[in-house]
Amino acid sequence: MSKTVTILFVLFNIVYFFIDYVLVTVLPNPLLFGWLPLQLGLLLFFPVIAAIVWGLYFNAFFNTQKHVK
Amino acid sequence: MKPAILISLGILVYAIFIVWHGFRSFKSTSESSEKFFTADRGLNPFVLLCTTSISVFSALAFYGAPSGIYKDGIGFYSNTGGMVAALMFVVVGYRLWLLGREYGFTTPVDYLRSRYYSDGYGLFVSAFLILFIVPYVAMQLVAIGDAVVVTTDGMVPYVIAVAVGTIVVSLHIIGGGMGSVAWMDTFHMCLGFGTLITLIVYLTMRYFPNGGFAEAVQIMQQNGTFDILSCPGPNGTFNWKGMISNALTGAIATVVWPHIFMRTFVASSKENFRQMSWAMPLSYVLVYSPIVIIGAILAPAILGPGFEKPDNIVAILSTQYAPPFIAFISLLCLFAFGVSTADSLLLSASAMASRDIYLHHVYELKGKTSDSKQVVKFGRLVLLLLMIITLVIVALKPASITDYAYKLSSPFFAQILPATLFGLFWKRASKEGAIAGTVSGLLVAIVLTFFVKPPFGFSALVWALVVNTLLLVVVSLCTKVPEEITAKYHTRIDSIIYSGAELTSLTDATLQAVNQK
Numbered sequence: 004m005s006k007t008v009t010i011l012f013v014l015f016n017i018v019y020f021f022i023d024y025v026l027v028t029v030l031p032n033p034l035l036f037g038w039l040p041l042q043l044g045l046l047l048f049f050p051v052i053a054a055i056v057w058g059l060y061f062n063a064f065f066n067t068q069k070h071v072k
Numbered sequence: 073m074k075p076a077i078l079i080s081l082g083i084l085v086y087a088i089f090i091v092w093h094g095f096r097s098f099k100s101t102s103e104s105s106e107k108f109f110t111a112d113r114g115l116n117p118f119v120l121l122c123t124t125s126i127s128v129f130s131a132l133a134f135y136g137a138p139s140g141i142y143k144d145g146i147g148f149y150s151n152t153g154g155m156v157a158a159l160m161f162v163v164v165g166y167r168l169w170l171l172g173r174e175y176g177f178t179t180p181v182d183y184l185r186s187r188y189y190s191d192g193y194g195l196f197v198s199a200f201l202i203l204f205i206v207p208y209v210a211m212q213l214v215a216i217g218d219a220v221v222v223t224t225d226g227m228v229p230y231v232i233a234v235a236v237g238t239i240v241v242s243l244h245i246i247g248g249g250m251g252s253v254a255w256m257d258t259f260h261m262c263l264g265f266g267t268l269i270t271l272i273v274y275l276t277m278r279y280f281p282n283g284g285f286a287e288a289v290q291i292m293q294q295n296g297t298f299d300i301l302s303c304p305g306p307n308g309t310f311n312w313k314g315m316i317s318n319a320l321t322g323a324i325a326t327v328v329w330p331h332i333f334m335r336t337f338v339a340s341s342k343e344n345f346r347q348m349s350w351a352m353p354l355s356y357v358l359v360y361s362p363i364v365i366i367g368a369i370l371a372p373a374i375l376g377p378g379f380e381k382p383d384n385i386v387a388i389l390s391t392q393y394a395p396p397f398i399a400f401i402s403l404l405c406l407f408a409f410g411v412s413t414a415d416s417l418l419l420s421a422s423a424m425a426s427r428d429i430y431l432h433h434v435y436e437l438k439g440k441t442s443d444s445k446q447v448v449k450f451g452r453l454v455l456l457l458l459m460i461i462t463l464v465i466v467a468l469k470p471a472s473i474t475d476y477a478y479k480l481s482s483p484f485f486a487q488i489l490p491a492t493l494f495g496l497f498w499k500r501a502s503k504e505g506a507i508a509g510t511v512s513g514l515l516v517a518i519v520l521t522f523f524v525k526p527p528f529g530f531s532a533l534v535w536a537l538v539v540n541t542l543l544l545v546v547v548s549l550c551t552k553v554p555e556e557i558t559a560k561y562h563t564r565i566d567s568i569i570y571s572g573a574e575l576t577s578l579t580d581a582t583l584q585a586v587n588q589k
Contacts, residue, residue: 016159023154024319025312028147028303037286040301043146043368047361050155050353058350061162065346071170071568072341 004064012060019053075396076227082400083220083228086407087240093256094247101249105431105447108249109178109423114340115254117347123257123416124335124348125355126264128157128326130208130413133360134264134406135215138367139382146368147303147310152360153323158352160327165336166345167496170565172337179420180333180488181428187495187561188503189554191437193510197488198424200514201330205421206458208481210465212410213237217466222387223403234466237407241414242459245422246452250338253415260408261355267405268362271390274398275370285365288373297372317531325486325533331416333492334423418458426451483521483533487513490541494548499562505548513540 022045032040101108115123130136140148168183177183180201185194217234245253280287292298299306304314326332339345371385374393379385390402430450435442487510494501513536520532527535 020154020156024150024315028310028312028315032302034289038284038289038369040146042303043149043301043364046146046149047357047364050152050357053155054158054350054353054357057159057162057353061346061349065342068342068569 004067008060008063012056015056016053019049019056023049074227075399076224079224079396079400079403080228083236083403083407086404087236090240090256090411091243091247094244094252097248097252101247101251102445102448104444105427105451106178106444107251108448108451109419109427110334110338111249111251111254113172113338115335115338115344116340117344117351119254119258120335120339120344121348121351121355122261123254123412124161124332125352125359126257126261126409126412127331127335127416128329128413129264129359129409130212133363134409135219135383135386137360137363138371138386139384141364141367142300142371142379142382142385144307144309145300145302145305146364147305147315148318148367149360149364150310150315150318151322152356153319153326155353155356156319156323157326157332158348158356160324161332161336161352162345162349164327164493164496165339165348166342167565167569168333168336169339169342169345170568171561174564174568175560178334178337179423179428180328180330180492181424184488184491184495184506185428185432187557188491188501188506189557190503190507191432193503193507194428195433196507197510198428200484201488202421202424204481204484205330205417206461206465209241209414209417209458210462212414213241213462213466216406216410218384219387219403219406222384223391223399225391231467235463237410238459238463238466241411242418242455242462244411245415245419246455249448250334250419253412253419254338257412257416260412261359264405264408265359265362267401267408268359268366271394271398271402271405272362272365272370274394275366275374275389279370279374279393285369288369291373292369295372296377300368300372311529313529317534320486320537321482321531321533325482325489325537328489328492329417329482329485330420330424331413334416334420418455418462421458422451422454425454483517483536484514486533486537487517487540490537490544494541494544495561498548499558500548500553501544502548502551502553504551505544505546508547509540509542509544512543513537516540 027042027045030042030045032042034040035044106112137148137151140151168177171177171183175182175186177186179198181194181198184197185191188194213234216237217230220228220233220237221230244256276284276288280291283290289298289301292301297306304311310318327336366386366389371379371389374389375385379388381388386402386406391399394402426447431442431447434440490509490513491501491506495506516539517532517536520526520535526532
């Protein structure tokens with residue numbers, strides 16, 4: 004794994020968890036689609052983006068672990 | 073026939089099925105403790121995903137989370153911690169899995185005792201983990217017992233319901249061990265998800281036919297429950313401090329809960345971890361989103377503000393606001409969440425008691441050879457004993473499900489988090505540091521949970537982990553770690569992870585260069 008990729012991955016997680024634990028509590032909360040408050044939308048669906056990023060990163064990481072049977 | 077009778081019969085059929093499933097493999101699991109406690113380290117990715125995820129989603133998730141959201145708003149959802157458990161499971165779990173393969177670890181105590189080269193520390197950790205598993209298991213059964221009483225309209229008394237639940241869960245594990253637990257968890261995961269979707273679709277179509285969730289939210293704006301849909305919520309609980317405290321309690325430390333910790337050892341290959349990295353957070357989103365929608369939108373819109381028994385909102389919605397079939401499958405869903413957590417925790421308690429206390433102290437330390445069948449037999453006896461203790465506790469029936477379990481069990485499980493993480497990633501982490509950190513963390517958790525209000529709006533757990541970590545680091549810096557420990561737990565594992573990776577990269581680069589020429 005290149006150092007740049009690892010640093011970007013760490014930065015993504017810092018930003019992600021900061022938004023999910025801290026920023027979401029002070030964000031404005033308009034209703035999306037007439038029923039979904041923005042804060043709830045972020046809490047519910049932001050993790051999908053995290054899942055994609057984590058999946059991509061660890062897929063690349065485990066490609067370097069071919070020697071582990 | 074009355075619906076309550078049909079529901080009771082359904083529960084009976086379900087209970088018989090679970091016990092039968094466990095005892096199907098009684099003979100084969102009696103042969104070795106490896107098979108009984110780790111399913112021969114052979115769980116495939118899908119089964120590992122289901123058993124890990126559903127073991128985290130306890131009865132507290134199905135009943136406690138909608139209730140918590142109804143009381144304190146959507147910030148309660150921070151108990152999933154942005155699905156951080158999935159990230160932790162891969163980052164921590166892969167190293168633990170490698171260690172398990174190298175040195176035969178099965179339980180959290182196996183690893184901690186060996187990494188911190190202290191039998192006393194191992195004994196201490198196994199004792200407090202086993203001690204605090206029991207109330208957490210009891211809470212699952214209390215939730216099930218309460219729900220059975222409500223759903224069957226009092227036809228099945230509480231005591232009978234919890235007794236049947238406890239005996240069924242215990243017999244299921246006694247019969248089949250980890251393999252049986254994992255496969256039943258997979259069934260429960262599918263059952264739980266299907267039930268949640270059915271419940272939401274029915275309630276929405278029945279009570280909000282003209283606009284679905286939008287109509288429900290409009291009603292919330294009028295009936296005074298709209299604050300539930302924002303942070304910090306109606307009682308101001310979930311500002312950022314509340315969010316972090318809740319995430320620490322419910323999510324960040326999840327990986328060191330004994331039953332989840334044990335699951336890092338049972339993966340069949342590294343592919344499990346590759347797939348868990350994306351599948352586990354997605355499974356959380358899939359299962360937890362319906363739970364949140366029940367607590368945040370459907371319950372406030374249907375029941376209105378100030379519902380007297382918020383712990384029972386799911387039971388009330390599924391029995392008084394839905395037909396008996398929905399009530400029955402909701403009850404099955406609660407069983408799915410409760411049984412899956414209870415059986416996994418009881419199995420981990422049994423593993424620690426039989427392997428880490430009985431096997432290690434009665435055989436290994438005295439240089440005696442152990443009989444694997446004897447260990448399984450002892451593990452099953454421990455399960456019977458735990459069954460009796462749990463029955464006594466559930467008969468006492470504490471008042472608030474979530475508060476009780478969170479106050480007692482989760483903060484205590486979390487106290488092995490610093491020792492686990494530093495033991496994996498910091499060569500300097502020493503025995504003295506681990507003991508000082510864990511003991512001080514437990515003391516701070518006790519004091520701030522029961523005697524003194526935690527300062528600055530953070531929970532007792534946050535302070536306990538801060539003190540635990542600080543002491544572990546400071547004391548470790550003042551003490552030394554034997555060289556063989558560093559070689560075994562850091563040099564060796566790093567060489568497996570990185571040296572092989574470097575070799576693979578070098579080979580790939582060389583091949584690429586040769587091909588280009």
